[in-house]
Amino acid sequence: MALLLQTFPERVAVWARLFAGAGERLICGAEQVRDPAEVRYLACWTPPPDLSVYPNLEVVLSVGAGVDQMPQMPPGVRLCRTLAPGVEEMVRDWVVMAVLMLYRRMPIYLAQARAGRWQAHEVPLARKGRVGIMGMGRIGQLAAQTLAGLGFQVAGWSRSGRAVAGVQMFGAAGLGAFLERCDLLICLLPLTDETRGVLNAGLFARLPQGAHLVHAGRGAQLDMGALRAALDSGRLGSAMLDVTDPEPLPADHWAWADPRLIVTPHVAASTDSTEGAEHALAVIRAARAGAPLPGLVDTVRGY
Amino acid sequence: MALLLQTFPERVAVWARLFAGAGERLICGAEQVRDPAEVRYLACWTPPPDLSVYPNLEVVLSVGAGVDQMPQMPPGVRLCRTLAPGVEEMVRDWVVMAVLMLYRRMPIYLAQARAGRWQAHEVPLARKGRVGIMGMGRIGQLAAQTLAGLGFQVAGWSRSGRAVAGVQMFGAAGLGAFLERCDLLICLLPLTDETRGVLNAGLFARLPQGAHLVHAGRGAQLDMGALRAALDSGRLGSAMLDVTDPEPLPADHWAWADPRLIVTPHVAASTDSTEGAEHALAVIRAARAGAPLPGLVDTVRGY
Numbered sequence: 001m002a003l004l005l006q007t008f009p010e011r012v013a014v015w016a017r018l019f020a021g022a023g024e025r026l027i028c029g030a031e032q033v034r035d036p037a038e039v040r041y042l043a044c045w046t047p048p049p050d051l052s053v054y055p056n057l058e059v060v061l062s063v064g065a066g067v068d069q070m071p072q073m074p075p076g077v078r079l080c081r082t083l084a085p086g087v088e089e090m091v092r093d094w095v096v097m098a099v100l101m102l103y104r105r106m107p108i109y110l111a112q113a114r115a116g117r118w119q120a121h122e123v124p125l126a127r128k129g130r131v132g133i134m135g136m137g138r139i140g141q142l143a144a145q146t147l148a149g150l151g152f153q154v155a156g157w158s159r160s161g162r163a164v165a166g167v168q169m170f171g172a173a174g175l176g177a178f179l180e181r182c183d184l185l186i187c188l189l190p191l192t193d194e195t196r197g198v199l200n201a202g203l204f205a206r207l208p209q210g211a212h213l214v215h216a217g218r219g220a221q222l223d224m225g226a227l228r229a230a231l232d233s234g235r236l237g238s239a240m241l242d243v244t245d246p247e248p249l250p251a252d253h254w255a256w257a258d259p260r261l262i263v264t265p266h267v268a269a270s271t272d273s274t275e276g277a278e279h280a281l282a283v284i285r286a287a288r289a290g291a292p293l294p295g296l297v298d299t300v301r302g303y
Numbered sequence: 304m305a306l307l308l309q310t311f312p313e314r315v316a317v318w319a320r321l322f323a324g325a326g327e328r329l330i331c332g333a334e335q336v337r338d339p340a341e342v343r344y345l346a347c348w349t350p351p352p353d354l355s356v357y358p359n360l361e362v363v364l365s366v367g368a369g370v371d372q373m374p375q376m377p378p379g380v381r382l383c384r385t386l387a388p389g390v391e392e393m394v395r396d397w398v399v400m401a402v403l404m405l406y407r408r409m410p411i412y413l414a415q416a417r418a419g420r421w422q423a424h425e426v427p428l429a430r431k432g433r434v435g436i437m438g439m440g441r442i443g444q445l446a447a448q449t450l451a452g453l454g455f456q457v458a459g460w461s462r463s464g465r466a467v468a469g470v471q472m473f474g475a476a477g478l479g480a481f482l483e484r485c486d487l488l489i490c491l492l493p494l495t496d497e498t499r500g501v502l503n504a505g506l507f508a509r510l511p512q513g514a515h516l517v518h519a520g521r522g523a524q525l526d527m528g529a530l531r532a533a534l535d536s537g538r539l540g541s542a543m544l545d546v547t548d549p550e551p552l553p554a555d556h557w558a559w560a561d562p563r564l565i566v567t568p569h570v571a572a573s574t575d576s577t578e579g580a581e582h583a584l585a586v587i588r589a590a591r592a593g594a595p596l597p598g599l600v601d602t603v604r605g606y
Contacts, residue, residue: 010425086428093429093453097403100396109567110413116554122313123573125389126396149452150396251419264412270426 001056002027003041003280006048007063014273015043015280022281041287043280045069045266046247051077059287061280064271067297068191068218069247080295082271082279090269092142095186095216098240099147101262102212103129103184107238111259127151132182134198135189135217136164143186155181179206184214191218199223204230210237216268219245224255231260242268304359305330306344306583309351310366317576318346318583325584344590346583348372348569349550354380362590364583367574370600371494371521372550383598385574385582393572395445398489398519401543402450404565405515406432406487410541414562430454435485437501438492438520439467446489458484482509487517494521504529513540519571522548527558534563545571 002025005015012028019026027033030048039054043061051057051074061080062070065087073079101107105121112119129152133140136156144167148154154167157178161171170178179185185207189195199215200223213236215222224245230236240262244255247266255261271279279294286293305328308318315331322329330336333351342357346364354360354377364383365373368390376382404410408424415422432455436443439459447470451457457470460481464474473481482488488510492498502518503526516539518525527548533539543565547558550569558564574582582597589596 008423008425086430089429089454090426093403094407096453097400097407097409100400101404104397104400104570106400106567109570110565112568113559113566116552116556116559118551118554118568120311120568120570120573122311122576123393123570125575126392127389146452149449150399151392248421249419251421253419256416256419262413263416264409265415265421265423267407267412267423267426270423272428273425 001025001040002038003043003061003284004030004033004039004054005280006030006042006044011063011273011276015277018274018277018281024281024284041280041284043276047071059283059293061283061295063276064269078293079297080283080293081297082276083295084271084275084279086272087269088139088142091139091188091216092146094242094264094268095139095143095188095214096146096150098214098216098242098262099131099152099184099186100150102214102238102240105238107260107262110262125151127153129153130155130181130183131186132157132178132184133167133186133188134158135187136162136167136169137188137190140186140188141167143188176206179203180208182207182211184212186214187217187221189217189221191220195221197221197223199227201226201229204235207235209235211235212237213239213241215239215241215243217243219243219247227261228254228258231258236260238262240264242266304328304343305341306346306587307333307336307342307357308583309333309345309347314366314576314579318580321577321580321584327584327587344583344587346579350374362586362596364586364598366579367572381596382600383586383596384600385579386598387574387578387582389575390572391442391445394442394491394519395449397545397567397571398442398446398491398517399449399453401517401519401545401565402434402455402487402489403453405517405541405543408541410563410565413565428454430456432456433458433484433486434489435460435481435487436470436489436491437461438490439465439470439472440491440493443489443491444470446491479509482506483511485510485514487515489517490520490524492520492524494523498524500524500526502526502530504532507533507538510538512538514538515540516542516544518542518544518546520546522546522550530564531557531561534561539563541565543567545569 004027036054037056040056041059045063057077059078065081067081131147131152132155134157136158144154148166156167157170159172161169198221238260242264282294307330339357340359343359344362348366360380362381370384434450434455435458437460439461447457451469459470460473462475464472501524541563545567585597
């Protein structure tokens with residue numbers, strides 16, 4: 001019986017070492033599976049479309065904290081998430097990087113570099129920039145604090161509009177007023193029925209002309225066609241996405257080639273490989289012992 | 304009599320508006336000069352190689368705070384700099400952006416995006432990263448404070464090694480020990496005879512294998528050939544430069560095309576266009592009135 005791991009090469013190398021040390025069998029990639037009946041545990045971010053090919057599957061383990069990308073589990077298959085420290089700081093760092101990259105015109109400078117063109121443009125002062133964050137949970141608050149420390153004028157939007165120190169807060173009814181002041185909009189919302197498709201043409205139309213978008217929520221919140229239209233019309237000046245729809249983005253997708261857009265492959269955060277492998281070994285040992293699984297997801301509540 | 308302005312288009316537009324309002328004559332670009340005798344004032348970053356083509360030139364005005372890019376002034380020509388608020392924060396923001404871009408592997412993700420490739424890599428925690436700053440003046444201290452706030456382990460190097468709160472400081476004799484702990488080296492040194500060429504093969508050899516370089520000092524501090532060799536050997540993993548040698552970088556220079564390198568065209572900071580134009584108008588009025596010139600550089604001391 002084995003754990004099938006589907007992830008990127010650096011992580012595979014770390015898990016392989018730790019699984020070998022623990023005497024546990026690891027299969028690295030679906031193409032290495034010789035007998036599907038061997039696969040009792042599956043660790044991945046996005047699972048294969050048909051889990052029933054593994055008749056003895058007991059546990060699916062998300063290699064990250066998120067499980068909204070997971071389908072309904074087949075009967076008898078339990079779903080676990082990996083919780084690791086530092087994930088919130090990782091997302092904050094990606095968001096701060098993305099805000100600075102758009103505010104300081106990196107899409108333009110990267111396009112110029114490809115053409116071998118040395119051409120300066122006006123350098124904007126951070127303190128003149130109005131940044132707005134949709135989703136003011138722990139990551140939103142961390143990002144707000146760091147961006148305010150750089151001098152940006154930071155506002156936040158959440159359903160409740162609950163006060164956050166140093167941030168001008170807007171609630172559900174204040175969405176229009178919030179968007180009107182966003183030179184740069186950051187999405188950190190969780191994916192729910194209410195937030196699905198929230199980044200659409202109607203929302204973009206309420207931003208100032210030439211605003212910028214940083215998206216580190218979930219791909220299904222973004223209407224990619226509306227994004228393209230907003231870039232074409234100049235409503236949006238540029239955008240940086242860590243999540244896309246679909247995900248992964250196909251090799252021939254327009255978004256890769258658009259110079260106004262920078263895409264990273266869902267890497268705002270990821271679990272440290274060593275911590276993830278140790279968590280997976282703990283899940284295997286618990287499952288074998290019939291003990292409670294660490295990180296077990298209540299699939300009715302969804303988290 | 305006119306001021307000849309050589310700069311980027313957005314700045315030209317702002318100056319043109321303010322000069323028209325003040326009733327002063329502005330020539331936008333050397334190619335627009337019909338009679339060289341008309342040019343009494345020249346505002347630029349890098350001046351043309353031969354200033355003697357303007358026989359009535361009285362004042363050369365650097366559009367930024369720096370004047371080390373300026374040649375020796377011909378007899379009778381005075382040199383002024385433009386001092387504007389916010390420049391230190393601008394450089395800090397560029398440095399923080401560059402550190403995050405290299406630490407979070409943007410050179411790799413940008414190369415993958417060009418190939419339409421969705422491939423995640425391990426996400427490093429900021430708190431595991433050892434950053435070192437050469438040059439701990441006001442900008443270095445600002446950068447150290449922000450990077451420490453993101454969790455990075457920050458060290459500083461200065462000739463004096465003078466203590467800075469929250470930063471592990473090294474002095475002149477501690478350069479080797481400082482470099483050995485730099486996963487990411489930031490250069491913010493001023494250009495002096497001692498720092499010319501300081502970023503060379505010998506220095507790179509003392510960094511950990513795969514270290515990263517962020518350079519926002521001056522182009523003449525960097526041996527570009529040694530940089531290329533260090534990238535080729537893997538001593539350096541990636542680099543981000545706001546200053547280069549030569550500057551501007553020619554269109555066919557290898558650095559534009561190297562995927563491990565990101566170059567911006569000396570835009571870590573620049574004077575706000577409105578403030579710069581108003582300063583230029585003040586210089587013109589003072590020169591005409593025989594009053595002391597604002598920002599006049601003592602060309603013996605060099606600042």
